[in-house]
Amino acid sequence: MALNSLDRSLPGGGPYFSAPAVWGPGGGPGQVLTAEERAMLAGIATIVRFRKGESIYEDGDDASALFNIVTGMVKAYRLLPDQRKHIVGFLFPNDLIGLAENGKYVNSAEALTAVTLYKIPAAAIESRLRLHPGLDFQLIGKLCHDLRDAQGHAFFLSKHRAAAKLGLFLQMLEIQQAGQGASAGEVFLPMSRSDVGSYVGISSEAVSRSFRDLAGRGAIGFSDRRHVQIIDRARLEEAISESDSPVANT
Amino acid sequence: MALNSLDRSLPGGGPYFSAPAVWGPGGGPGQVLTAEERAMLAGIATIVRFRKGESIYEDGDDASALFNIVTGMVKAYRLLPDQRKHIVGFLFPNDLIGLAENGKYVNSAEALTAVTLYKIPAAAIESRLRLHPGLDFQLIGKLCHDLRDAQGHAFFLSKHRAAAKLGLFLQMLEIQQAGQGASAGEVFLPMSRSDVGSYVGISSEAVSRSFRDLAGRGAIGFSDRRHVQIIDRARLEEAISESDSPVANT
DNA sequence: CGTAGAATTGAGACTCGTCAAGAAGCGTGG
DNA sequence: CCACGCTTCTTGACGAGTCTCAATTCTACG
Numbered sequence: 001m002a003l004n005s006l007d008r009s010l011p012g013g014g015p016y017f018s019a020p021a022v023w024g025p026g027g028g029p030g031q032v033l034t035a036e037e038r039a040m041l042a043g044i045a046t047i048v049r050f051r052k053g054e055s056i057y058e059d060g061d062d063a064s065a066l067f068n069i070v071t072g073m074v075k076a077y078r079l080l081p082d083q084r085k086h087i088v089g090f091l092f093p094n095d096l097i098g099l100a101e102n103g104k105y106v107n108s109a110e111a112l113t114a115v116t117l118y119k120i121p122a123a124a125i126e127s128r129l130r131l132h133p134g135l136d137f138q139l140i141g142k143l144c145h146d147l148r149d150a151q152g153h154a155f156f157l158s159k160h161r162a163a164a165k166l167g168l169f170l171q172m173l174e175i176q177q178a179g180q181g182a183s184a185g186e187v188f189l190p191m192s193r194s195d196v197g198s199y200v201g202i203s204s205e206a207v208s209r210s211f212r213d214l215a216g217r218g219a220i221g222f223s224d225r226r227h228v229q230i231i232d233r234a235r236l237e238e239a240i241s242e243s244d245s246p247v248a249n250t
Numbered sequence: 251m252a253l254n255s256l257d258r259s260l261p262g263g264g265p266y267f268s269a270p271a272v273w274g275p276g277g278g279p280g281q282v283l284t285a286e287e288r289a290m291l292a293g294i295a296t297i298v299r300f301r302k303g304e305s306i307y308e309d310g311d312d313a314s315a316l317f318n319i320v321t322g323m324v325k326a327y328r329l330l331p332d333q334r335k336h337i338v339g340f341l342f343p344n345d346l347i348g349l350a351e352n353g354k355y356v357n358s359a360e361a362l363t364a365v366t367l368y369k370i371p372a373a374a375i376e377s378r379l380r381l382h383p384g385l386d387f388q389l390i391g392k393l394c395h396d397l398r399d400a401q402g403h404a405f406f407l408s409k410h411r412a413a414a415k416l417g418l419f420l421q422m423l424e425i426q427q428a429g430q431g432a433s434a435g436e437v438f439l440p441m442s443r444s445d446v447g448s449y450v451g452i453s454s455e456a457v458s459r460s461f462r463d464l465a466g467r468g469a470i471g472f473s474d475r476r477h478v479q480i481i482d483r484a485r486l487e488e489a490i491s492e493s494d495s496p497v498a499n500t
Numbered sequence: 501c502g503t504a505g506a507a508t509t510g511a512g513a514c515t516c517g518t519c520a521a522g523a524a525g526c527g528t529g530g
Numbered sequence: 531c532c533a534c535g536c537t538t539c540t541t542g543a544c545g546a547g548t549c550t551c552a553a554t555t556c557t558a559c560g
Contacts, residue, residue, distance in 0.1 A: 020352050021353070022351065023372045063273060080494070082494065084494070086405065088404065101271075101272065101398070102271055102272075103271070126273055126387075133380050136386040136387075136390065139390055140389055140390060143394065144351060144393065146397055147396055147397050148356065150400035150401050150404060151328075151400050151403075153400075154404045157408055157451060158336060160548085162516070192539090193540090194539095202517090203517055203518080204540095205516085205517080205540080206515090208540050208541080209541080225524090241332070243550095244330070410517080410547085411547080411548095412547080443507060453548075453549060453550080455507090455509085455549080456547090456549080458508050462509090475506090475556090501560100502560090503559090503560085504560100505556105505558085505559100506555100506556080507554100507555080507556070508553105508556085509552105509553085510552085511551090511552090512551090513551105514547105514550095515547095516548100517545090517546080518545085518546095519543090520541105520542085520543090521540105522540085523539080523541090524538080526535100527536090528536100529533090530531100530532090
């Protein structure tokens with residue numbers, strides 16, 4: 001519900017994504033596409049929708065398009081040799097998904113909620129980038145951002161206590177969702193406990209237990225299995241930094 | 251020693267980096283800079299050297315330049331609030347380091363060995379990118395590559411057994427170093443046990459113990475604390491996949 | 501050659517993974 | 531609308547693996 005009270009109704013103005021400046025001093029919150037750039041992209045993009053649980057693309061498929069999320073949440077995962085899934089990230093409105101390597105997707109994406117996206121054909125991308133020099137700066141900025149996301153993910157995993165990982169995870173989701181207009185302190189968890197566990201590197205049972213512990217400490221509260229509210233930030237921070245990750249002095 | 255028998259002597263032909271194609275079917279091993287592009291970069295780049303242990307740049311500094319490693323190895327880390335270090339990656343010849351956000355570096359870099367790099371002033375980058383449309387494709391490719399590296403890092407951390415993490419770590423280093431002309435099966439570890447532990451998410455003691463165990467199994471051997479050889483790849487693989495990471499079905 | 505830091509090794513505590521059972525939620529179909 | 535069944539989630543008990551603390555050995559550098 002509260003996921004996109006952002007002023008961005010579906011028939012809206014075309015693809016949209018932004019990211020902090022890379023080299024410049026960043027004279028503002030973020031670089032954004034110009035109106036012309038958006039219009040150009042809108043000309044080649046189409047709107048597609050997926051229901052909860054549907055697959056958007058799969059690992060190894062030919063990368064026919066790049067997607068720009070308008071509404072909803074998506075999980076990106078990679079299939080391990082033993083058929084299990086490793087969650088590499090969760091994606092939100094304005095995110096760009098479907099980056100490829102050598103023309104093939106390198107992971108799979110599935111809708112966690114109903115999702116609306118702009119689908120931008122891959123064939124059109126490269127040539128358009130040449131014509132619109134500003135665009136690739138956007139893309140570079142976006143990639144840098146994704147890179148930091150991945151490093152943040154690694155940071156979760158480097159924590160050893162389950163409660164610390166989940167605390168950071170909740171903080172990340174809250175920041176994301178606050179940016180989408182959700183009420184502060186409220187976090188929506190559309191993904192399963194298994195997905196959370198796979199992302200932060202613990203078992204689904206440990207997810208349950210640690211959520212319960214955090215709630216017991218008064219740091220968070222559940223109105224529903226999928227809706228958490230952050231009650232006491234100090235206690236949450238405390239849980240995150242208690243007996244931190246191993247080593248690291250040198 | 252064996253780190254750069256690659257045909258790339260220091261007075262060489264200027265900055266050099268390559269990465270797999272992103273969207274195209276990738277008609278080859280990698281996109282590389284054209285001779286003109288390298289010449290152009292050489293015109294604005296200078297060569298700098300650092301001794302083992304010296305700091306190349308630090309988190310929060312103004313991002314004055316981008317660096318391209320010619321020779322040597324570098325560690326990138328982030329300082330945690332409690333003054334400890336979290337290793338975010340190890341970098342090798344041809345890697346690009348010093349990406350920034352809003353004009354500030356987002357992590358610190360330190361030489362693990364004697365290092366030679368091209369220093370490319372940040373001020374010159376943006377304008378040059380506009381003049382040379384091919385360059386940003388390079389950069390985009392590079393970023394995608396780094397992104398996958400970070401995801402690979404996350405993958406280490408998602409493994410729970412220490413031996414598995416170290417096995418993957420050794421494989422990663424071997425691949426890197428083989429590309430630099432090192433003899434196959436030989437891995438050089440210029441970083442401390444603490445650095446390794448911080449990177450793969452275990453304590454330095456666990457690094458010691460697990461290396462010993464891997465050696466005991468006959469998977470690897472040490473000629474020296476810093477020089478490992480991979481003796482039995484099958485056994486190494488075995489150690490990596492024994493009782494994999496937790497959960498992940500859904 | 502001596503000292504400071506790194507690496508190794510050992511012993512004990514604690515967390516989390518695994519296995520297993522029960523509860524709760526969701527969708528389907530009557 | 532309710533009943534049914536399946537999946538997901540929660541909770542418990544046990545065991546394995548790693549962290550911590552601490553002592554010892556090794557290495558590198560002055």
